[in-house]
Amino acid sequence: MSKVELFSAAQQELCPQCGAELVIRSGQHGPFLGCSTFPQCDYLRSLTPSADGHIIKVLEGHPCPACGADKALRQGRYGMFIGCTDYPHCDYSEAITHADSTEVPCPECQHGTLVKRQSRFGKTFYACSEYPKCRYALNNPPVNGVCAHCGFKLLYNKKSAKGLKTFCANKNCEIEVSSISEE
Structure with a gap:
């Protein structure tokens, strides 16, 4: 069945305004049921579930x-x-949101811990619990450890095609860390 046939297929429902058949039509905001006598009768009902x-x-x-x-x-x-x-x-x-604490201390302010949060677009990130005083944020899951190259006190895990890798969270360093040293 083609897209044109699907959206012009008649339904078994009748229009509550004029009694004619309702047909599925496609609009700018998705499919809807509209009256088959459209210019004369302007009844329509959305087919998308309303929250x-x-x-x-x-x-x-x-x-x-x-x-x-x-x-x-x-x-x-x-x-x-x-x-x-x-x-x-x-x-x-x-x-209904519960802040998931990672128990990893914030490397910037040293007072808060990094907490799992969600952006308005649904993307997960990790930010300091002392926000708005401290605005430190990280896009990948944090790991407690110290970078052997620059001494920064935070690392993060990143998934790649070769598996899970650990990197330095310092924006000036960001090298792959092979061994994690706790301090």
């Missing part, structure tokens, strides 16, 4: 700090989150 924040589970015994109603586990556009059950009237929400 409107529907409730998955009510968390009884966990009151909302803003209004006192129960919290609920919801599914939204960007994944799961916790929100208030009294949603239109109370807009409290909290993300």
